[in-house]
Amino acid sequence: MSLTVHEVRNVIRAATGRFEREFEASFTKEELQAICEALGTSVDEAGRPSTTRMRRQIRAQVGIAESLETADGSTFRKAELQAIADGVGASSEP
Known part of the structure; x- marks a missing residue:
C-alpha cells in the first residue's frame, strides 16, 4: 500500500531536518x-x-519541469512529492 500525500510530505520534512x-x-x-x-x-x-518561486525551482531541480520558466508554481501533487522525496534522498515507499 502506498503512502498518503500527508505521509510523503512528512518523509520529505524529516529528510530535510524539519518536524x-x-x-x-x-x-x-x-x-x-x-x-x-x-x-x-x-x-x-x-x-x-x-x-511560488521556490516550488518552481524545486520542480525544475528534480526534473518535473524542463526549466524554471516552464515550471508550475502551484502546490505539489502526489507524484511530484514522490519525485521530490527521491531528490532529497528520502524513501517515499512504505
Whole structure:
C-alpha cells in the first residue's frame, strides 16, 4: 500500500531536518527553503523568496519541469512529492 500525500510530505520534512506534522498541511516557506537547500538549489532573492518561486525551482531541480520558466508554481501533487522525496534522498515507499 502506498503512502498518503500527508505521509510523503512528512518523509520529505524529516529528510530535510524539519518536524513532521500531525495534521495534513502543505509546506511552509521555511520547509520549501529547506527542500531547496537539500536539493542544492540557490534561493537567490533578498530576504525570503515567494513560495511560488521556490516550488518552481524545486520542480525544475528534480526534473518535473524542463526549466524554471516552464515550471508550475502551484502546490505539489502526489507524484511530484514522490519525485521530490527521491531528490532529497528520502524513501517515499512504505
